[in-house]
Amino acid sequence: MLPTLIVDSDEKRKQIYQKMLQRSFKISSADTLKEGLEFFLRDKPLLVLIVADLEDGQGIALVKQIRQLKSGSSAKILLAGKDLNDEILGADTARKLGADDLIQLPYKPDKLRQKIKTLVQQLIAQRNGKKEQAAKTTVKAPDALKNQAFKKPAKITFKRPLVETLKLDLSKEFAGISAENIAAIGEEKLIEIASLYQQLDKTDYYALLGVLPATNAGVIRKSFFKLSKDYHPDRYAIVGNAQLSKKVAKIFKCMSEAYQVILKPEKRKAYDEILAKDEGLRLLTKSRENEGPKRVDASITNPQARKFYNLAVSSIGEGNYSAAKINLSLALSMAPNDATIVAKMAEVEKKLQ
Amino acid sequence: MDRVIGIDLGTSNSCVAVVEGDNAIVIPDSEGKRTQPSIVSFFPDGRRVVGHQAKEQMVYNPQNTVYSAKRMIGRPFSSSEVQTFRELAPYNIIEGPNSSVLVELFGENYSMTDIAALVLMKMKKIAEDYLGESVSKAVITVPANFNDGQRNATKLAGEAAGLDVLKVINEPTAAALAYGFGQSFDQRIAVYDFGGGTFDVTILQISDDIFEVVSTAGDTFLGGDDIDNLIVKMIVNSYWKNYNVDLRSDPVALLRVRYEAEKAKRRLSSEDQALIQIPSLITTEEGVVDLNVSLTRDNFNNIVQDTIQKSFVICDEAMKVARTHVSEVESVVLVGGTTHIPLLRNMVEEYFGRKPFWGVNPDEVVALGAAIQGSILAGATSAGSATKDAVLLDVTSLSLNVATIGGRVERIIERNTPIPVEKTRLFTTSRDYQKEVRIRIYQGESDKERDNDLIGMLELTELDERALRGEAQIEVTFEIDTNGIVQVSARDALTGHETSAEIDLYGINHGSSMTAEQLAEGSDDSNAPDVM
Numbered sequence: 088m089l090p091t092l093i094v095d096s097d098e099k100r101k102q103i104y105q106k107m108l109q110r111s112f113k114i115s116s117a118d119t120l121k122e123g124l125e126f127f128l129r130d131k132p133l134l135v136l137i138v139a140d141l142e143d144g145q146g147i148a149l150v151k152q153i154r155q156l157k158s159g160s161s162a163k164i165l166l167a168g169k170d171l172n173d174e175i176l177g178a179d180t181a182r183k184l185g186a187d188d189l190i191q192l193p194y195k196p197d198k199l200r201q202k203i204k205t206l207v208q209q210l211i212a213q214r215n216g217k218k219e220q221a222a223k224t225t226v227k228a229p230d231a232l233k234n235q236a237f238k239k240p241a242k243i244t245f246k247r248p249l250v251e252t253l254k255l256d257l258s259k260e261f262a263g264i265s266a267e268n269i270a271a272i273g274e275e276k277l278i279e280i281a282s283l284y285q286q287l288d289k290t291d292y293y294a295l296l297g298v299l300p301a302t303n304a305g306v307i308r309k310s311f312f313k314l315s316k317d318y319h320p321d322r323y324a325i326v327g328n329a330q331l332s333k334k335v336a337k338i339f340k341c342m343s344e345a346y347q348v349i350l351k352p353e354k355r356k357a358y359d360e361i362l363a364k365d366e367g368l369r370l371l372t373k374s375r376e377n378e379g380p381k382r383v384d385a386s387i388t389n390p391q392a393r394k395f396y397n398l399a400v401s402s403i404g405e406g407n408y409s410a411a412k413i414n415l416s417l418a419l420s421m422a423p424n425d426a427t428i429v430a431k432m433a434e435v436e437k438k439l440q
Numbered sequence: 441m442d443r444v445i446g447i448d449l450g451t452s453n454s455c456v457a458v459v460e461g462d463n464a465i466v467i468p469d470s471e472g473k474r475t476q477p478s479i480v481s482f483f484p485d486g487r488r489v490v491g492h493q494a495k496e497q498m499v500y501n502p503q504n505t506v507y508s509a510k511r512m513i514g515r516p517f518s519s520s521e522v523q524t525f526r527e528l529a530p531y532n533i534i535e536g537p538n539s540s541v542l543v544e545l546f547g548e549n550y551s552m553t554d555i556a557a558l559v560l561m562k563m564k565k566i567a568e569d570y571l572g573e574s575v576s577k578a579v580i581t582v583p584a585n586f587n588d589g590q591r592n593a594t595k596l597a598g599e600a601a602g603l604d605v606l607k608v609i610n611e612p613t614a615a616a617l618a619y620g621f622g623q624s625f626d627q628r629i630a631v632y633d634f635g636g637g638t639f640d641v642t643i644l645q646i647s648d649d650i651f652e653v654v655s656t657a658g659d660t661f662l663g664g665d666d667i668d669n670l671i672v673k674m675i676v677n678s679y680w681k682n683y684n685v686d687l688r689s690d691p692v693a694l695l696r697v698r699y700e701a702e703k704a705k706r707r708l709s710s711e712d713q714a715l716i717q718i719p720s721l722i723t724t725e726e727g728v729v730d731l732n733v734s735l736t737r738d739n740f741n742n743i744v745q746d747t748i749q750k751s752f753v754i755c756d757e758a759m760k761v762a763r764t765h766v767s768e769v770e771s772v773v774l775v776g777g778t779t780h781i782p783l784l785r786n787m788v789e790e791y792f793g794r795k796p797f798w799g800v801n802p803d804e805v806v807a808l809g810a811a812i813q814g815s816i817l818a819g820a821t822s823a824g825s826a827t828k829d830a831v832l833l834d835v836t837s838l839s840l841n842v843a844t845i846g847g848r849v850e851r852i853i854e855r856n857t858p859i860p861v862e863k864t865r866l867f868t869t870s871r872d873y874q875k876e877v878r879i880r881i882y883q884g885e886s887d888k889e890r891d892n893d894l895i896g897m898l899e900l901t902e903l904d905e906r907a908l909r910g911e912a913q914i915e916v917t918f919e920i921d922t923n924g925i926v927q928v929s930a931r932d933a934l935t936g937h938e939t940s941a942e943i944d945l946y947g948i949n950h951g952s953s954m955t956a957e958q959l960a961e962g963s964d965d966s967n968a969p970d971v972m
Contacts, residue, residue, distance in 0.1 A: 312647060312648075312650045312652075312831070315650060315831045315833065316650075316829060316831055319831050319832075319833075319922075320860060320921075320922055321607065321816075321817055321831075321832070321922055324606060324607065324817055325606070325817055325818055336860055336921070339860065340860055340861055340862055343833075343858050343860075343861065344861075346858075347858065381842075381844070381850075381865065381866065381867050381868070382867075382868055382869070382870035382909070382910065383867050383868070383869070383870060383877045383878070383879055388878075394847075397845075397846055397847035397889070398847075400845050400846045400847075401846050401847070404846065426871075427871075430871060
């Protein structure tokens, strides 16, 4: 129900409006100019019916006041007045000040209904128009970005991974690193590496590659390549610092994973959905893939025995327990103390009883 | 800072290169030869000869001349590759401890890693002689489809040769680097590598000195050796027809035929006809028989066409994974001696719809790339080196799997995943009070355990033996580093302790069975007289 405000000092007339409109509209009514403004701010009506002659002033002044408000631009205002031809307070002025329509008093109910209907239709159209406008804007944005990318000069400066730079002690982060190496690699870069390593869990793929989430895949690829020059483990192999090698390798593996996920549209979509849920998952490596843990035996060391054991397992799968028993006996003959075989044999013998 | 050399340790031939100033150059030996056969010859007095000398006298000393060690390096004795090769090889291949492959020579046992180390020592020496300084750092290349065991063994061979192996890189990636480094390319290329032992094809995207491997595929049973075998087979068959003699019964004769067949093959790349002449090849009831066979290029083409065609089936596979159409490949880089064959070049041109890149010698391109990678690694951290820099975004070519029940394996890391990469999985016990868990780790594409290569076993002991099954929570992290080498670590997720876990190259001993001193003894004497 459309929130509507009626501002009229004439109580009787106001009652008639109310009765007429209350089935379809959510009515609040004000007696005075002052009240009218108050109630407008309080109830945020979309449709306002103001009578020109109010107890404490001219309705037209309220029109002006409402239009001056930020929230007052979208409401539809119908001004009802006795003398709309008045030069100073007439129709022209009213429209200039922001009234959408006017109705002559005394009004004819049909005329009022018709005008209100028109205003409501305008409101609907306005609302849809806003939606369309919004939709159009989002469709435009990627294109605009695309064009921007092409228009940009050849040297595109990519952002570094979007992480907080932490205050870290390089000699602790990369135990044993020499001063020459720090100078050769660059202190800034080393701090970035150490900071990123600590915050890997909290960094999503986009931030890791230094791009915004809406960026197109081609740009992300270029960013990954550029970052590879700094983060590929080979770069630091010669330094021979264990911590450095380990940290860079871990970061690069995550970047590589990010690159692979974002390049494939289905994977990217799935990842974006996970991010939207915001359950704290940033890196897919952190998610426990598939079901639960795999069950593993103590494993049979003798390959021949293992072969027969596997055949027995297949036989069990087919329900052929006597064949399984034979295979297990053969397996046992080669590995008599193997706990796994013994246990399986016990199982099979139970079934055969 | 020591210079870093790049070594292409090939199945048939090896090459060493270095970056000198702005360019990568191949380092020739004192006779100007730019590649060395990957062959080691042993003598009763303890002397050894490596390279051209070894190859030249190979036919006279077949039981003690080791060639194509790369076919077996890093493989267990029981593998089909080793067993097949054993049938043909004139030298004695035996099983060592932990399934290792050894060759027995004059009462001493050498592993394949030792043999590779001896070849690497030769290449190291060539570099040192040329540069006039000692060399201690190297980048060594391996085929893209080498598994963890093979890579490790190669790295260990380098170390046994006295080299600090900065990185083990894939041959096709090295070739791409040699082709595209510093050229500001932006293209999709195919590296077609038909070497002595294996074939592989790799699709890469080069963007401004970023070399991104998109996909790789290969066949470890397809190489130049197989083409030699076809010629040998032809001769064996015709001998059988004409003289009722099976040449395969005489390994020395067979070796001589193979040697000449290879020479003829090379000759046919530039000539229309090649004569294969071997006097006194074999003794029959009629007496001593010579071999005189003329092989025309047309004949040769007929014999080898189907074999070369197999390589294009693999190209199809690589392109499919890369989602690339032939027309989108902007350049085809040829690698490996076999690509000298004119028929092959024609077939490549037909398949890709363009002439392959002619600019770098296919025998040398890998070593040059390795040298470039070496100089990048060495100079990487010096400020101001940003101008000449490249990043190799390589992938793992084999899926990493763990054994599950019933003789099957489950994938942990897919092949063609960019490296470095790590994946963590949770494991638990399947029985009550289980004290240990052993996880067998494989590489391969089959889902059956027996069709995969076992690369190691993770043993987790000292689990809480009061725990019921399913209660233990062991977090295992599988990592593949930039060398393509697998590292595994385990952590008890409940306590946070790194559980006692050992990744043991179960069943395979990749190490050198000799000490460095033993290897250095009896070192290469290039001036050794021919032994008849």
